[in-house]
Amino acid sequence: MPERSDILIEALPYIQKYYKKTVVIKYGGNAMINEELSHAVMSDIVLLSLVGVNVVLVHGGGPEISDLLKKTGKESRFINGLRYTDTETMDYVQMVLCGKIGKSLAATINRTGGRALSLCGLDGGMIKAKKLSNDGIDYGLVGEITSIDPRPVLDTISSGYLPVISTVAQGEDADTAYNINSDTAAAKLAISINAEKLILLTDVSGLMNNPDDKDSLIPVVHLSEIPGLIKDGIITGGMIPKIDCCLEAVRHGVKSASILDGRIPHSIILEMLTDEGSGTIIY
Amino acid sequence: MPERSDILIEALPYIQKYYKKTVVIKYGGNAMINEELSHAVMSDIVLLSLVGVNVVLVHGGGPEISDLLKKTGKESRFINGLRYTDTETMDYVQMVLCGKIGKSLAATINRTGGRALSLCGLDGGMIKAKKLSNDGIDYGLVGEITSIDPRPVLDTISSGYLPVISTVAQGEDADTAYNINSDTAAAKLAISINAEKLILLTDVSGLMNNPDDKDSLIPVVHLSEIPGLIKDGIITGGMIPKIDCCLEAVRHGVKSASILDGRIPHSIILEMLTDEGSGTIIY
Amino acid sequence: MPERSDILIEALPYIQKYYKKTVVIKYGGNAMINEELSHAVMSDIVLLSLVGVNVVLVHGGGPEISDLLKKTGKESRFINGLRYTDTETMDYVQMVLCGKIGKSLAATINRTGGRALSLCGLDGGMIKAKKLSNDGIDYGLVGEITSIDPRPVLDTISSGYLPVISTVAQGEDADTAYNINSDTAAAKLAISINAEKLILLTDVSGLMNNPDDKDSLIPVVHLSEIPGLIKDGIITGGMIPKIDCCLEAVRHGVKSASILDGRIPHSIILEMLTDEGSGTIIY
Amino acid sequence: MPERSDILIEALPYIQKYYKKTVVIKYGGNAMINEELSHAVMSDIVLLSLVGVNVVLVHGGGPEISDLLKKTGKESRFINGLRYTDTETMDYVQMVLCGKIGKSLAATINRTGGRALSLCGLDGGMIKAKKLSNDGIDYGLVGEITSIDPRPVLDTISSGYLPVISTVAQGEDADTAYNINSDTAAAKLAISINAEKLILLTDVSGLMNNPDDKDSLIPVVHLSEIPGLIKDGIITGGMIPKIDCCLEAVRHGVKSASILDGRIPHSIILEMLTDEGSGTIIY
Amino acid sequence: MPERSDILIEALPYIQKYYKKTVVIKYGGNAMINEELSHAVMSDIVLLSLVGVNVVLVHGGGPEISDLLKKTGKESRFINGLRYTDTETMDYVQMVLCGKIGKSLAATINRTGGRALSLCGLDGGMIKAKKLSNDGIDYGLVGEITSIDPRPVLDTISSGYLPVISTVAQGEDADTAYNINSDTAAAKLAISINAEKLILLTDVSGLMNNPDDKDSLIPVVHLSEIPGLIKDGIITGGMIPKIDCCLEAVRHGVKSASILDGRIPHSIILEMLTDEGSGTIIY
């Protein structure tokens, strides 16, 4: 019994801290595919919005894009891990992200007790992009963000809705849509709306001193420690771009960024409302 | 020269009349397929919004749904003119309407100088529907509207955006999306937001006394005259459900409803800002 | 770990439920005398106010009145358990309640992170009373409340302060202060400000089916069950007037009233933010 | 038919441009004397105010002053084209401008569907003036403006009225009214209220390259071109002080100033809502 | 010295009573002609407006109309004490009232430290009238009020100005101005703006029991006493229509109406801020 009150007393200042503050959550991977995990994430998000946290949910693609491509007989081609996106592919990407996943997430949140609107970078001209230029390789309509107009998200929040953002961007000067990376989009959006926190849900357990030792999670990292951690091989592989997103966010005014293990149920609530948290937080 | 000032002097009171009033425009058919007509419609809509008219754009499907179905090898089946919609088909319908057409219309309006957000009936739980029950025939996930929550549209307008509405609805008590008729959706939406006017863009020239005589357009019809016009065979065929939508709107508080020939460029501007208009108006 | 998130997930809807709602807490007895318990109560109150609950703290007298009377050599006289209050005694009562306890509670709350103002029934003419008339017995300046003007409490809340209320009342038509019962004052104040909840901190464990069996606590009582519980001898003695206060509050619009065991640390937080609560709640 | 929509489509951006912006129109000459022209001006003004343009109407004197002087047997004396104004004459000037013309213009606007209030420089201490000092010549109570307090005009506009301004000013430090030039007053008033546009209605056809050639109207002049046009004898005679008023207005923040031919019906509407306009505009 | 504080202590509750309340003062007669009295009236009015009383000043004509008529050689004709008003006379009346007296009163108030705007019944369509029909006699353009739109006066007050009202009215359905009685106009205006008080400045000493006995002033009259006072010959002659104006005002919601002797300096201040007042007040 006393433990119960201690947990609550520990949580209350966090709830106050995040009251009317904005938290951008990038949602993808296992947490999106596994039904139970997905249900826990939706429930966490709705609970947070009930106690006054302004959540912005940015989602990625998942296997549904490949499914549609397969059904239409369109071949998937990857270059350096990026899907080569010709005009027809882009059409399918937009249809899946904006028409299927985004709208269905909004519908789920609404059924769970929240009030969500699903938008993408085309709405209100929110996200502008240009063709990704990376060592002269042509990825087709893969884009990099050039600017974000935060008003559609801010207006949606101030009207009392939870914005769900599909990461399709508007071409800067032509009538073209671009496929953009959703971790990066989440980070840049968090900066543009001056968010209190950025959360990236991943399929790994935060930053580990020893990946084999579950208890070696590094709970807090300061900006200045990151170069050392990379040098020491503790930040490696797919973790590097995620850490980079966090770094960029924190450097541009987002108070903190967390990388959470999306495979732990309710990791969002634990990270936001307990002293120990559930992943690695970067200040 | 004097004619020029006369046209303007005639238009100004209309502009005042519609200032800060809402007009729901159902957009479909030729006006959506023909590029020049489509450009004129977008331009009319943006101009109206620039002078303070709150435009809500409701769009239908068009040939893109059939295109995607064909590409995925999914057979299109029609019963009494309605597409039989199984779960897989519904997924494709939602992807095309919400992910492709809606978002692209918003992008076009934004590029033309407006500020649009694309929503559908799933956003904010806006449109609720149940399975269409029509003489015991099973149309699959074709739905009929059971309720509309106007707040997402009203909030979007009051934040300064032009809402583009894709006609996909949320199942009333299950996690299902429904395919709904967009003329009906436009009419019911107009009622729910207490619109000043409903405009249905069609592929015919309004109501004609004699379909072969271009000059026999009936510019104004009063509610009470409609039964007679049906009896006299002047309202027939595909015009009947459109007239029914107008009737329902006008009976429930929408001030007027117009059926316009979407094949005439700028028919919206002409209808709204000139004494003679461009189609048939129902009070 | 999972337990932790469950406790939080259970608490969040309660936090939302009480957000910007008012809770009147009557504070007295052991919870006021024992330093550790007193510290837990202050901490609970400040935490609740941090997450947006409007707490109003009503306090009683305690042993400090008797202390001052003893020091001044003024004899304490009790009739039917009520202190006979002559003019001189009333002066001492007012000095202790309004000058010592009320102001010191406000100071403690302020040091703990809240923002409190200490008021009494004389401030803004808030509580009016007349001489208690009870079977013709003369209790001196013991008063019964005739009216409450809720504005001083409401104004204090809306300026962002936590009001601490000392239960001294203004005589209705003469320049006299009256000593009033603080349980009753808390109940009537809760009614007058349309509080969401009334909490009475006592020195017993809520309502018990069997006072010897710690586990026989009755967690929820409905208004209609109370006469039966009195007849069955389950509500007896000093519990009867406390139950009466709760009854009156709930009958006049307060959503619920709870009798808590002030000897359990953090019983307020447990009652308000967990499903099981910590005392007996009356709807 | 298409022409009609083109004219409207051309006009709409102008309507948006002037929405809630202020336009000061100096009204005098033929447009004031000829009944049909006067009716067209009033109608233009009311229409503009209906679509949200804030019109301020500044009027001059016309023949009615001379009429009254003649009736009272008071001799009219002119020095360098300016009426010598002794105290008695000033009384008559004030009576005609403020009591007759101003109030009657307001009455006409009100009957035409607008809502006008007629004020003069004495109201709210709006226009302050001192004796005109010009080469030592004594013109009596002819004044030059020393300061303008824009609040009476701004307050009248924000209360929803169209201010009609008679050009009588308050003496700076004595109890004297002054007769002031109404073109200058219109320009200075436009500056003081930060107007979007100043329009001077005249009895000539704007600036002409060749006064005999109706088609040689110069539609647009930039500030920097004016000295050249004076040198070339294109700006001459009575046009010079009018151009000077426009110059001063544009130099002090008024976005543009137009000299219109008041003899063309609806020249105001044509100037403000068409690409070609109807007179000469100075940026 | 003590007397000084008594007078102030007596006045303060009156100042509070009239704070942000509206008082309509009809100004005419000696108080308008005599320079010292006029100065005392202006000073009273400005002081009242400084301490938050909303004063509306309604003025009549005085000898200046006759002066102008004489100067123009226009004969003055009176029928039953009313000036027969043909079109030319009406022009002169309007010029003197609206152009001369109203504007000059506003100028004087502005110089004394107030902020006045001078309006008449034509401004904003404020006062509508029709031809006076009285026993079939033709008085020309003498009008009786048919309706008052209080908005121009209320808007002027809420913008912080003191409205000075010249009693010229707009013909109901034609382009004609009417000459109206200013006592009646003041009473009807007081009703339409729900004034706290109506004050009529006259050239007699309020209601006297015995006109020869200066000390027989009747300070307070209740509505019900008036018929008796007329029967007893105490209310007679020119006092009857003034009493009628007061009666109408008080019957339609104005809290009180006073008839003051305009020949006593500062009679307005004395009436409004002292217990005894300076004239006859009607409740």
Added chain:
Amino acid sequence: MPERSDILIEALPYIQKYYKKTVVIKYGGNAMINEELSHAVMSDIVLLSLVGVNVVLVHGGGPEISDLLKKTGKESRFINGLRYTDTETMDYVQMVLCGKIGKSLAATINRTGGRALSLCGLDGGMIKAKKLSNDGIDYGLVGEITSIDPRPVLDTISSGYLPVISTVAQGEDADTAYNINSDTAAAKLAISINAEKLILLTDVSGLMNNPDDKDSLIPVVHLSEIPGLIKDGIITGGMIPKIDCCLEAVRHGVKSASILDGRIPHSIILEMLTDEGSGTIIY
């Protein structure tokens, strides 16, 4: 009679000057003990608040502290005129000031027609103090003010109440209350809320050139004259610290400070609303 209007006309600009301005009145000495004088002060304060002056009443102790100490047998000890305040004494001081005098003043003001709340330096953490350090002498819990948070007073005023302030302060970093000088507290409070005026009620007749000559009162003193007046022996003894309080207030933004003879009835009203005033004013 004329005198009456003169007094009022003289007072009105003062009333306007103080409208919605704040005046801090330090109340103590004879004006607090003598019942008639006390009644005049309360009446002055309520009248001022009725006409829109925001009065803040700061009160001192008086004989009631000594009374309580005597009754409890606690010895009063004075060092250099300051009461040595041990913990027990401080308890009695707090009880008398905050519990007895403050609350009773609030009650009296409420009965007289005002709306007062009684606060002390502990409420909202308003007045912070530390132990007085004066030449190494130990005065116990006599404190000197270290900071004032003006919000509790400002919030109370803006909620429409008259704050009555008891001069007990919160220890800066410990749970201790301090006894502070009330003249100093009034001055520092006046500075912190940017008061228009500070008034100290005393038992002497303002500053006198010759204390034996009642007519030698110095009505106005400028800051720069004070050193000379001290040198000349005109400011002496107990007047020096009072003058110092005024000096500090005026130097830090309070517009003026007055020392009034609390023995003259209504000296506050006379000082604030007449040209001559009733004491010595320091600019």
